[in-house]
Amino acid sequence: MDNVTIGLALVAGLLSFISPCVLPLVPAYIGYMGGRLTHQVSRQNATGAPPSISFGMRLQMLMHGAAFVSGFTLIFVLIGLLTTALSSVAGQYVGAFTQALGRVGGVVIIFFGLQFMGLLPRLFNWLRGKNRAPFLDSRLFSLAVAFVASVLIYWALLEEVVLALPVIAALLLGMFAGGAFSQPARFWMALMDRMQGALYADTRGDISGGREGLVGSAFMGMVFSAGWTPCIGPLLGTILTVAATAGATSGDIAQGMLLLAAYSIGLGIPFLITAMLMDGARGVLRRLQRHMRKIELLSGCLMILIGLLVASGRLQSLSQTFSRGEFADFTFRVEECGLAVFEGDLHLHHLGDCLAGTLLPVAINQSASLHFTADAQLRQLLFHAEAGDSIDVEARGLIDSELELDIALYAPDNAIVARANTAESRQVDDKLYPMTAVIVERGGLHLLSLSAEDFNNDARIRVKVRHALPLEEEPSSQALANNGISSLSDLVSEIGEVGLEEGKRAPAFDITTLDGERFRPADLRGKVTLLNFWGTWCGPCRREMPEFQRVYEEWAARGFEILAIAYNDSEAAMSDFRDEFGLSFPLALDDTGAVNDAYAIQTRPSSFLLDKDGIIRMRHFGVLSQVQLDDMLAAAFADE
Numbered sequence: 001m002d003n004v005t006i007g008l009a010l011v012a013g014l015l016s017f018i019s020p021c022v023l024p025l026v027p028a029y030i031g032y033m034g035g036r037l038t039h040q041v042s043r044q045n046a047t048g049a050p051p052s053i054s055f056g057m058r059l060q061m062l063m064h065g066a067a068f069v070s071g072f073t074l075i076f077v078l079i080g081l082l083t084t085a086l087s088s089v090a091g092q093y094v095g096a097f098t099q100a101l102g103r104v105g106g107v108v109i110i111f112f113g114l115q116f117m118g119l120l121p122r123l124f125n126w127l128r129g130k131n132r133a134p135f136l137d138s139r140l141f142s143l144a145v146a147f148v149a150s151v152l153i154y155w156a157l158l159e160e161v162v163l164a165l166p167v168i169a170a171l172l173l174g175m176f177a178g179g180a181f182s183q184p185a186r187f188w189m190a191l192m193d194r195m196q197g198a199l200y201a202d203t204r205g206d207i208s209g210g211r212e213g214l215v216g217s218a219f220m221g222m223v224f225s226a227g228w229t230p231c232i233g234p235l236l237g238t239i240l241t242v243a244a245t246a247g248a249t250s251g252d253i254a255q256g257m258l259l260l261a262a263y264s265i266g267l268g269i270p271f272l273i274t275a276m277l278m279d280g281a282r283g284v285l286r287r288l289q290r291h292m293r294k295i296e297l298l299s300g301c302l303m304i305l306i307g308l309l310v311a312s313g314r315l316q317s318l319s320q321t322f323s324r325g326e327f328a329d330f331t332f333r334v335e336e337c338g339l340a341v342f343e344g345d346l347h348l349h350h351l352g353d354c355l356a357g358t359l360l361p362v363a364i365n366q367s368a369s370l371h372f373t374a375d376a377q378l379r380q381l382l383f384h385a386e387a388g389d390s391i392d393v394e395a396r397g398l399i400d401s402e403l404e405l406d407i408a409l410y411a412p413d414n415a416i417v418a419r420a421n422t423a424e425s426r427q428v429d430d431k432l433y434p435m436t437a438v439i440v441e442r443g444g445l446h447l448l449s450l451s452a453e454d455f456n457n458d459a460r461i462r463v464k465v466r467h468a469l470p471l472e473e474e475p476s477s478q479a480l481a482n483n484g485i486s487s488l489s490d491l492v493s494e495i496g497e498v499g500l501e502e503g504k505r506a507p508a509f510d511i512t513t514l515d516g517e518r519f520r521p522a523d524l525r526g527k528v529t530l531l532n533f534w535g536t537w538c539g540p541c542r543r544e545m546p547e548f549q550r551v552y553e554e555w556a557a558r559g560f561e562i563l564a565i566a567y568n569d570s571e572a573a574m575s576d577f578r579d580e581f582g583l584s585f586p587l588a589l590d591d592t593g594a595v596n597d598a599y600a601i602q603t604r605p606s607s608f609l610l611d612k613d614g615i616i617r618m619r620h621f622g623v624l625s626q627v628q629l630d631d632m633l634a635a636a637f638a639d640e
Helices: 006-016 025-047 055-082 087-117 119-128 130-136 139-156 161-178 184-208 214-226 234-249 254-279 282-287 289-312 314-321 325-342 348-356 477-482 488-493 539-558 571-581 594-598 626-636
Strands: 359-361 367-372 378-385 390-396 405-410 416-421 426-428 431-439 444-452 459-465 528-534 560-566 587-589 606-610 616-621
Touching (some): 006 234, 055 214, 055 254, 087 119, 087 314, 130 184, 139 161, 139 184, 234 254, 289 314, 325 539, 528 539, 539 560, 539 571, 539 626
Parallel strands (some): 560 587
Antiparallel strands (some): 390 459, 405 416, 405 444, 426 431, 606 616
8 A cells, every 4th residue: 555546545535434433423413414404494484484495505505514524624634744744843732732622612512502402592582681681781790701701711721821811811801892891781782793693694594505604514524523533544544654754754745635635535425425315304394393493402402412522522532432442443444445446456246255354355465363263264365466476375373283274275267276274284383384485377366265174262373475576676765765764864964853753863751561671762772663552452453463573573683672552551451462462572551641642642553663873764654564564674774
């Protein structure tokens, strides 16, 4: 997935809509758009508007959906750039930015909910009543509102006095200049007039099909995107890496922005389709006119509930829950399988098996970890090979003595190319080599089938398909850039500067491993170090850990170290994970999140490769494949 195109990014975003990570956004979006539609139909009924539905009215719903997607795209691209290409400048502030936007946005959503329920006009009318005039004319009322608003601003800006004080001062100055403390009744009456005028303009736009209110829909998209934690699939991880590399090597982040925007637009297409489908509910709502008040109250309550979830951070937590473990692994398969079909590396009739996990599209030089149980005794891998390629199949690790596998390699025409049995295979330590140097005669999709019989336990094996690629005599500078590795001159020129960009010194930290060993950057000097940020709950992390163990065994003797730093985890779960995969490199728990904050980690897995002087040579977001690991280590040790 090295050459990412706009088309691929668009397709990946479209596929992401069905991932569990997007699930919390869907009811929130439907709640907002449904509430707006109910509000629109209710106002039409109240004003006696004709029952016919014009083209402009239908276009209105689509425009609000497009505004929502635009706001979503803006924040998603901004967050992507802040956490990658501009991480050394603003990456550490992304979490605070999204949290503050969620709090402010939650309050605004609650305001929309009150509007959709029709409570704001009733409140204004109540305040305008004759018996309420003395109440509005009280300076104590103005002071009370100013105090409540100040507390709300302080809370919305994360209890940061430096941020909240200027905003509170501006609020008090505006109230003082407007006469809130000298002529309170006049000030509050004028404020209600302006608010009702704005709400009336929005209602009039709903009825006539105008463009009023689109800013509100765009803001809703911004709020929901700030509360969304995306699952990092293979292509989104590559896009984030492209953005980081572009910003670090050339300062031109346009490519990263374009790819992130294409991904977000692809994700937004189903939202637009949903908006058009919801527009068909107008006739149903009209027929339920006598129950419209109840529908208004229900839709408004739903909006208020969504606002409370967003403001309290619960919606964000729910999104993070759906970006972990099996949910994240399913999302990874959705993107991996869907893109494989799009690129022609997977036949459409294989899609069901691919999504179920029984058939995996394996990239060349990538390995796969396969789990066999009593109920799952057939696993298939699909890969693309060219004529003349030499295919080696290696099974390794945790092979139960009772597990006997029949392995068959099928050509594009379903003819068997080679067959082997693990009982008859050459074994070295824990590695089996059932197929070696099988020459592919015809290019195309090849199927590797592994089946077990009469197996009643659990076992994991790893299968690796190697592709005989021609070696370049000398890697070009463009190839190095594509792999996220800057030139030595670029590295040396900034050797003293600390930052998160490639070529800068990695930020300092102090952490203790599960074995009680203390690690600091100074302790890693003289070694090429891979810092990996992961979690036992992270599905994609499970895919790359076996490869980390392989390269650690291969390169450790030359001065290579891996430090895998987990967050929001437990030492017991990490210890079990280490035993399951047979990991021998250090694992550490960042229980306070300090190291994650120092490296502006927003997605997992994320990796930083440091040279022997502690200089960042590569950043990567998402799963690292075997070929990427081998290439970056070969380049890192090439200067010796």
